[in-house]
Amino acid sequence: MRFRHRRAFYVLYDGTYLVLFSAILATMLALGWQGLTPTWAEFNWWWLLALPLVTHLHILASVFIHNCSHGNFPKAINRLVGELCGIIVLTRYASWEIIHRRHHKYSDDLDKDPHPLTKETAGYWKFTWHTITNVERQLQMQFFDLYGDTEENRSFEKRRAFTSYATNIVLIACWYVFLGPVGFFLFFLPASVIGFLHINHFNWCTHNAHKPEEGYFPVNLDHGYYWVGNRIWFGIYYHGYHHKQANLFNPMRYEAFQKAKAERLAARKAAGPRA
Numbered sequence: 001m002r003f004r005h006r007r008a009f010y011v012l013y014d015g016t017y018l019v020l021f022s023a024i025l026a027t028m029l030a031l032g033w034q035g036l037t038p039t040w041a042e043f044n045w046w047w048l049l050a051l052p053l054v055t056h057l058h059i060l061a062s063v064f065i066h067n068c069s070h071g072n073f074p075k076a077i078n079r080l081v082g083e084l085c086g087i088i089v090l091t092r093y094a095s096w097e098i099i100h101r102r103h104h105k106y107s108d109d110l111d112k113d114p115h116p117l118t119k120e121t122a123g124y125w126k127f128t129w130h131t132i133t134n135v136e137r138q139l140q141m142q143f144f145d146l147y148g149d150t151e152e153n154r155s156f157e158k159r160r161a162f163t164s165y166a167t168n169i170v171l172i173a174c175w176y177v178f179l180g181p182v183g184f185f186l187f188f189l190p191a192s193v194i195g196f197l198h199i200n201h202f203n204w205c206t207h208n209a210h211k212p213e214e215g216y217f218p219v220n221l222d223h224g225y226y227w228v229g230n231r232i233w234f235g236i237y238y239h240g241y242h243h244k245q246a247n248l249f250n251p252m253r254y255e256a257f258q259k260a261k262a263e264r265l266a267a268r269k270a271a272g273p274r275a
Helices: 009-030 045-068 075-089 093-105 124-147 151-205 225-232 239-244 251-271
Strands: none
Touching: 009 093, 009 151, 045 075, 045 093, 045 151, 075 093, 075 151, 093 124, 124 151, 239 251
């Protein structure tokens, strides 16, 4: 991550997004762009049948950016896919990568995991609220871990946070103008809210929320709703396997991958040393 090697990376990264999307927003307004979707007068309520598909695609964008943070797409397109998905889920790729890698490093640590499942955050809604309030704090903590918790760095992080929030506002405004009121309020906004609640539910349930008496740690879920989710979202509820081997695009394939790996090693051993 460039974040580890350049102190000003995040300000420059979000600053670039801020300038780019400010220019896109200004261009759309200057050209009198009317929105991609029809106006309220032209709207038909049966179009709402498309909302489940839009929501599904939004969740897929989260699945893909998650995989990008582990380099699971081909190297030539991994960053591009991550950046495009970040625009869709309103988080940006660098933010996701920094926070998610911290989650893997400090999984379920109340002080260092961006979204820990512990006794203090056991309920879903409490867990969700803690995630909302904690992600920005953990982004700052990651910076302090690398560059020191000093007054100068705290002031620097405040400016970085201002840039990040301003970028989010402009990005949301771009989506509103690009889609138009109908597309934004009836499709993009609901899909974004549902997608956000879903990703929090995913993080919650796959850390053993259903069996708190056993403790909190990454687990695999593959029954009922989770069985369906695994088939349409590339095995996301096999989270226990994901934490064991994060470079698998679909962690449902973990056992098959390990079996094939063992067979290759056995075959090489049987073949003996090469001449």
